[in-house]
Amino acid sequence: MPRNEPTEGTDGWDGEGSPRRRKAMRYAVPVAVAGVAAATIGLVPAFAGSGSPDLPKISAQDLIAKMAKSDVQQLSGTVRASADLGLPSLPGAAGGAGAFGGGKGGGGGSAEPQSKLMELASGAHTLRVAADGPDKQRVSIVDKAAEYSLVHNGNEVWGYDSASNTAFHHTAPEAGRHGKQHTPEDVPPGLKNATPQDLAKRALQAAGDTTSVTVDGTAKVAGRDAYQLLIKPKQAASTVGSIRIAVDAANGVPLKFTLTPKSGGAAAIDVGFTSVDFAKPAASTFAFTPPKGAKVVQGDKAGATAQREHGKDSAPRKEMKAATEDMGGLNVLGKGWTSIATIKGEGSGLPSGKGEGKGKGSGGDVAGFLDSIGDKVHGSFGSGRVFSTRLVNALVTDNGTVYVGAVDKQALIDAANAAK
Known part of the structure; x- marks a missing residue:
């Protein structure tokens, strides 16, 4: 039978400079290591072991507070993950990940972290992760015939394919490797003296009438007892069905994250440990020396060269900035799960192919491809195309204005009609 519901204490959390409060600000370090993938990756077949552990009852507010209070700085383990976002395959790209520029190539070759980690946006992957505080992390992507490792040790960062x-x-740079150190003066006034329970209460209040947050039973994840926090949008237009987070019952560390689309089927985002150890990893875990004969690309030199050639911003960054400015900037419509980002366009929108040749690379060829992945829509705003994935939909009007969000097609059309 479930035992009595525990009471979360606040001892040690009073005062701006208490050690435990400072530790709480760092609670996400081990989660961030696994989170290299968590922001973009998907389905894992049943992590939970057979049966559900018998744990004390706990409220959603106290479970969120437990996560915020967690101060785990050291761990090692194996993460299984795969993605099923429903991304379209671009011509010449290998799978949906090509839409995000994944794969080999780029200034740093196949070992450049940005290109390699983007591969996690599609398919199934096994990762080995380790962390020892904010200065030492390692993530290795293990494939059948190869392995890619990203190692951070102090001010040294290595990627190896x-x-x-x-x-x-x-x-x-030694002085800036930790980034800006936040002091109590940097914290918003309302959060300076907040306990984990206060933060959890604020989180639930912020969810308001747009979100249901509950504790939905227990599970075994990587051999550890866990509570399951269930988050469900109440706004009908959202494409998100639910988010489920398995939280370690002992230390509050998230062990598994699953996002399921409202359309059903396999999870779109799901990442979790299959094994985990919270002991201090060996120092050798974070040591790296390139193997003999390896080609070494110095990212510092590449960055310095780009800065000399293009100024403060690289050419792609300048082009993106200019394009955003030309389109009138980014605005957000609505709130909660049905927020829609919009970029105002002044151009002719997407190519139609009318009056253009049908040769490779022509406007007609591009228009044909766009027609194959986008639905033509009409409204009082005019007309445009809606491009859909399992989570995010985007409407591009014929004048180039873009509406995008984790909402259904009709919500985008309604937003465009209201903004005309």
């Missing part, structure tokens, strides 16, 4: 025997190296 065994398939190409290529290493990418970057050295962060």
Whole structure:
């Protein structure tokens, strides 16, 4: 039988400079290691073991507070993840991940972290992760015939791809490797003296009438007892069905994250541990020396070269900034789960192919491809195309204005009609 509901104490959390409060600000360090993938990756077949552990009852507010109070800084383990976002495959790209620029190539070769980690946006993956505080992390993506490792140790960052025997190296400036150190003065006034329970209460209040947050039973994840926090949008137009977070019952660390679309089927985002150990990893875990014969790309030199050639911003960044300015900037419509980002366009929108040749690379070819993945829609705003994934939909009007959000097609059309 379930035992009595525990009471979360607040001892040690009073005062702006208490050690435990400072530790709470760092609670996400181990989660961030696994979270290299968590922001973009998907379905894992049943992590929970057979049966549900018998744990004390706990409220959603107290479970959120438990997560906020967690101060785990050290861990190692294996993460299984796969993605099923429903991304379209672009011509010449290998799978949906090509839409995000994944795969090999780029200035740092196949070992460059940005290109390699984007591969996690599609398909199934096994990762080995380790963390020892904010200065030491390691993530390895293990494939059948190769392995990619990203190692952070102090101000040294290495990426290594065994398939190409290529290493990418970057050295962060000593003074700035931790980024800005936040002091109590940097914290918003309402949060300066907040306990985890206060923060949890604020989170639930912020959810308001747009979100249901409950504790939906227990589970075994990576051999550990866990509570399951269930978050469900109440706004009908949202494409998100639910978010489920398995939280370690002992230390409050999230062990598994699953996002399921409202359309049903396999989870779109799901990442979780299959094994985890909260002991201090060996120091050798974070040591890296390029193997003999490896090609080493110095990221520092590449960055310095780009800065000399293009100024403060690289050419792609300048082009993106200019394009955003030309389109009138970014605005957000609505609130909660049905928020829609919009970028005002002044151009001719997407190519129609009318009056253009049908050769490879022509406007007609591009228009044909766009027609194959987008639905033509009409409204009082005019006309445009809606491009859909399992979670995010985007409407591009014929004048180039873009509406995008985790909402259904009709919500985008309604937003465009209201803004005309």
